[in-house]
Amino acid sequence: MLTAPEERATPAEIRKKSGESITIRWVDGHTSTFAARYLRGRCPCAQCVSETSGERLVSEEHIRPDIALEAARTVGNYALHFSFSDGHTTGIYSFDYLRRICPCEECA
Amino acid sequence: MSEAAITESKVLDALRSVMDPDLRRDIVSLNFIRNMKIEGGTVSFDVNLTTPACPVKDRLREQSRQAVLDRVPGVKDVRVNMTAEVRRPPAPETGRIRGVKNIIAVGSGKGGVGKSTVAANIAASLARSGAKVGLLDADIYGPSIPIMMRSKDEPEIKDQVIQPVNAHGVKLMSMGYLSGEMPLIWRGPMAHKALQQSLLGVNWGELDYLVVDLPPGTGDVHLTLVQTVPVTGAVIVSTPQDVGLQISMKTLRMFQQTKVPLLGIIENMSYYVCPHCGGRDEIFGHGGAALAAESLGVPFLGEIPLDPAIRKHSDAGMPVVLAEPESASARALAELTGKLAQQVSIQAFRSVPLTIVEE
Numbered sequence: 152m153l154t155a156p157e158e159r160a161t162p163a164e165i166r167k168k169s170g171e172s173i174t175i176r177w178v179d180g181h182t183s184t185f186a187a188r189y190l191r192g193r194c195p196c197a198q199c200v201s202e203t204s205g206e207r208l209v210s211e212e213h214i215r216p217d218i219a220l221e222a223a224r225t226v227g228n229y230a231l232h233f234s235f236s237d238g239h240t241t242g243i244y245s246f247d248y249l250r251r252i253c254p255c256e257e258c259a
Numbered sequence: 260m261s262e263a264a265i266t267e268s269k270v271l272d273a274l275r276s277v278m279d280p281d282l283r284r285d286i287v288s289l290n291f292i293r294n295m296k297i298e299g300g301t302v303s304f305d306v307n308l309t310t311p312a313c314p315v316k317d318r319l320r321e322q323s324r325q326a327v328l329d330r331v332p333g334v335k336d337v338r339v340n341m342t343a344e345v346r347r348p349p350a351p352e353t354g355r356i357r358g359v360k361n362i363i364a365v366g367s368g369k370g371g372v373g374k375s376t377v378a379a380n381i382a383a384s385l386a387r388s389g390a391k392v393g394l395l396d397a398d399i400y401g402p403s404i405p406i407m408m409r410s411k412d413e414p415e416i417k418d419q420v421i422q423p424v425n426a427h428g429v430k431l432m433s434m435g436y437l438s439g440e441m442p443l444i445w446r447g448p449m450a451h452k453a454l455q456q457s458l459l460g461v462n463w464g465e466l467d468y469l470v471v472d473l474p475p476g477t478g479d480v481h482l483t484l485v486q487t488v489p490v491t492g493a494v495i496v497s498t499p500q501d502v503g504l505q506i507s508m509k510t511l512r513m514f515q516q517t518k519v520p521l522l523g524i525i526e527n528m529s530y531y532v533c534p535h536c537g538g539r540d541e542i543f544g545h546g547g548a549a550l551a552a553e554s555l556g557v558p559f560l561g562e563i564p565l566d567p568a569i570r571k572h573s574d575a576g577m578p579v580v581l582a583e584p585e586s587a588s589a590r591a592l593a594e595l596t597g598k599l600a601q602q603v604s605i606q607a608f609r610s611v612p613l614t615i616v617e618e
């Protein structure tokens with residue numbers, strides 16, 4: 152089926168812990184918790200990843216440890232948009248991408 | 260012999276035997292039964308379906324009537340009133356157009372497959388069934404809906420909000436209205452803003468369905484659409500000549516990647532009906548879309564014949580489903596619209612609510 156490969160990347164529940172992290176429970180039961188700094192260091196936007204070479208320009212070590220996740224909202228049916236305390240707001244994180252970068256031991 | 264009284268709960272128990280074929284649940288637990296009245300041996304109630312375009316309306320009416328007659332002792336007469344209320348999927352509140360319950364995107368792999376014709380007929384057919392419908396022409400490269408829906412009017416702007424044009428009972432907005440003196444090729448950011456304005460800056464009012472006619476292929480307009488509003492689902496129009504549907508595949512994949520559910524595939528200009536003898540001619544060996552739909556696990560919504568009348572009525576400004584509703588082509592379009600409305604209802608019940616819980 153066409154929808155099979157990404158089916159896992161469908162969220163059943165999304166929780167935000169103020170400032171700190173976002174937790175997604177996926178439809179297959181798996182749970183991913185993303186800390187603010189981890190997310191900010193994996194921003195997929197064109198300022199953080201070179202559009203021509205695909206090279207990551209801003210990664211976790213460039214981010215101050217006390218960065219906060221100020222706001223989160225959904226984008227259509229398919230992604231989340233975050234605002235960070237360093238003023239960065241240009242990343243759109245698709246659920247496919249978020250599932251791929253799940254930091255849990257099982258996935259890493 | 261004295262008969263036990265007819266009670267509401269007995270009637271509801273009887274109606275639990277009637278299943279909605281799409282949602283695979285009984286019509287009582289789906290909360291379809293409304294306004295029940297019991298007077299002597301006469302029972303009356305409404306069955307509130309998920310769309311006025313429901314293709315199995317008559318069957319559900321008859322099954323409901325029979326269930327009560329057969330299962331509740333003492334009932335002499337059953338009056339079933341079929342009503343409908345389009346449910347909205349539990350999508351996020353952000354970016355929603357207030358009052359708009361479902362957004363249906365109509366796309367195609369390549370141009371000229373009849374996407375706008377199909378979009379106009381779907382909108383007109385939904386409106387004809389009694390639903391509240393809007394139609395947004397988002398094809399910045401060749402807006403054609405205003406001609407197909409015969410609207411010479413341009414939308415008015417009141418308090419910075421665009422008032423859509425009313426055409427055959429459908430609220431109409433075209434990106435063409437915003438282009439004015441613009442060159443035909445829009446630059447990316449301009450197209451982006453124009454589409455956002457056409458979605459969010461329009462007084463759509465209450466709509467059961469907003470049908471969006473997209474430009475062919477994939478591109479910025481698609482991305483802007485799915486990023487701006489929660490799209491209930493997408494329909495792909497193809498023709499038998501689409502080489503193995505390959506181009507449509509790219510479009511399919513784009514919707515899939517942005518989590519827009521595929522409501523189905525339509526094959527247009529599928530076969531030719533001879534206007535003289537009524538004979539059916541399979542010009543291009545049709546059926547490719549049905550096969551592709553099956554292998555992809557996407558519903559196949561139907562075939563539309565290559566019929567000069569479809570074009571004639573479009574050119575004259577009235578979709579064939581309104582101009583000649585009894586013609587074979589109009590019936591094919593109406594039937595496919597019913598199937599589409601079914602798929603929208605299924606999505607509305609299936610989708611998980613996407614909200615972020617703050618702790």
Ligand SMILES: Nc1ncnc2c1ncn2[C@@H]1O[C@H](COP(=O)(O)OP(=O)(O)OP(=O)(O)O)[C@@H](O)[C@H]1O
Binds near residue numbers: 377528568569573
């Ligand atoms: N089933 C049909 N039978 C006969 N003519 C049709 C049929 N469907 C569409 N047409 C005609 O084919 C032409 C192209 O249709 P339409 O403009 O709807 O295609 P489109 O896919 O929207 O094209 P574009 O890519 O330019 O937006 C029109 O003249 C239309 O009237």
Ligand code: SF4
Binds near residue numbers: 309604
């Ligand atoms: S369209 Fe489908 S879901 Fe809606 S009432 Fe009819 S059968 Fe049920």
Ligand SMILES: [Mg+2]
Binds near residue numbers: 375
């Ligand atoms: Mg068109």
Ligand SMILES: [Zn+2]
Binds near residue numbers: 199200242
């Ligand atoms: Zn970034």
Ligand SMILES: [Zn+2]
Binds near residue numbers: 181253256
């Ligand atoms: Zn994991």
